[in-house]
Amino acid sequence: MSGSLSLDAESLYRDLLRALQPQWGANDRLVGITSGGAWLAERLQADLGLSVPAGVISSAMHRDDFARRGLADGGVTRLPFDIEGAHLWIIDDVLYTGRTVRAVINELYDYGRPARVRLAVLVDRGGRELPIQADCAAARLSLPADQKLSLQRDPDGRLTFSLRG
Amino acid sequence: MSGSLSLDAESLYRDLLRALQPQWGANDRLVGITSGGAWLAERLQADLGLSVPAGVISSAMHRDDFARRGLADGGVTRLPFDIEGAHLWIIDDVLYTGRTVRAVINELYDYGRPARVRLAVLVDRGGRELPIQADCAAARLSLPADQKLSLQRDPDGRLTFSLRG
Numbered sequence: 652m653s654g655s656l657s658l659d660a661e662s663l664y665r666d667l668l669r670a671l672q673p674q675w676g677a678n679d680r681l682v683g684i685t686s687g688g689a690w691l692a693e694r695l696q697a698d699l700g701l702s703v704p705a706g707v708i709s710s711a712m713h714r715d716d717f718a719r720r721g722l723a724d725g726g727v728t729r730l731p732f733d734i735e736g737a738h739l740w741i742i743d744d745v746l747y748t749g750r751t752v753r754a755v756i757n758e759l760y761d762y763g764r765p766a767r768v769r770l771a772v773l774v775d776r777g778g779r780e781l782p783i784q785a786d787c788a789a790a791r792l793s794l795p796a797d798q799k800l801s802l803q804r805d806p807d808g809r810l811t812f813s814l815r816g
Numbered sequence: 817m818s819g820s821l822s823l824d825a826e827s828l829y830r831d832l833l834r835a836l837q838p839q840w841g842a843n844d845r846l847v848g849i850t851s852g853g854a855w856l857a858e859r860l861q862a863d864l865g866l867s868v869p870a871g872v873i874s875s876a877m878h879r880d881d882f883a884r885r886g887l888a889d890g891g892v893t894r895l896p897f898d899i900e901g902a903h904l905w906i907i908d909d910v911l912y913t914g915r916t917v918r919a920v921i922n923e924l925y926d927y928g929r930p931a932r933v934r935l936a937v938l939v940d941r942g943g944r945e946l947p948i949q950a951d952c953a954a955a956r957l958s959l960p961a962d963q964k965l966s967l968q969r970d971p972d973g974r975l976t977f978s979l980r981g
Contacts, residue, residue: 753918753921760880765945769947780933781921781933782935782948783949784949785947
């Protein structure tokens with residue numbers, strides 16, 4: 652982590668878990684955005700004691716800059732439950748412009764029409780370009796546009812943030 | 817207006833105008849959602865002194881309940897400026913589930929990729945089913961799901977809210 656900003660991903664994860672626990676509904680389902688959000692959703696599934704596995708979703712197919720980015724994350728979407736009428740929590744590591752979330756919601760709609768979609772993230776870094784907001788964010792801060800914040804996972808499963816200028 | 821709730825649409829419109837004025841950028845463009853949002857955008861164009869006409873957008877083609885609702889509002893979209901790279905304010909009378917806004921953003925993307933889309937509404941009535949939020953709302957309140965709130969325009973142009981149970 653460079654600069655004076657220090658984001659402890661493990662500590663933020665515990666805050667996110669604590670924030671989700673009281674509002675978790677019996678029929679709620681987790682969908683993690685690849686790759687950081689999918690790691691988080693996997694951890695949340697265990698820590699919330701959910702029997703239904705978390706879904707994994709890729710924004711690649713619906714991104715508005717698809718032509719430039721291509722299938723950087725492999726375009727893998729796996730949804731092990733019915734999306735039609737589902738109560739979903741989309742999980743991501745960082746909320747920035749909102750374009751990924753828009754793409755992911757459109758990807759979800761390829762599978763069905765969810766009854767409700769909420770969004771939980773570790774960090775809301777500001778800089779929104781679409782009117783999308785997280786229902787739950789463990790941290791809200793403002794980062795310059797030239798900084799790239801992303802979640803990393805060590806071989807032992809420990810989560811850390813990397814900030815590159 | 818039935819019940820004890822009283823929403824003065826004209827007074828809320830003035831609040832919305834006052835809230836938008838200080839954050840209005842020289843290159844910002846208005847897009848009103850049919851029909852209430854389009855009435856508001858028309859008024860805002862005049863009151864903000866904009867030379868570029870407001871666009872009008874319909875959510876009908878991209879609504880996830882298109883099969884049930886059909887082209888209730890005629891499906892008219894008229895965008896008298898380039899959407900590619902544009903800084904847009906979507907205007908609507910009432911923000912509720914967020915499904916209309918999702919549909920409208922997808923409709924916009926049929927015309928180009930805007931640089932930024934913000935959302936301004938007269939009333940945010942709660943009840944969100946998608947992680948969409950207004951950047952600017954003249955009133956925020958909570959209404960039961962069985963109440964339908966919609967903007968009406970008199971022949972003389974005066975705006976009023978109707979609330980039906």
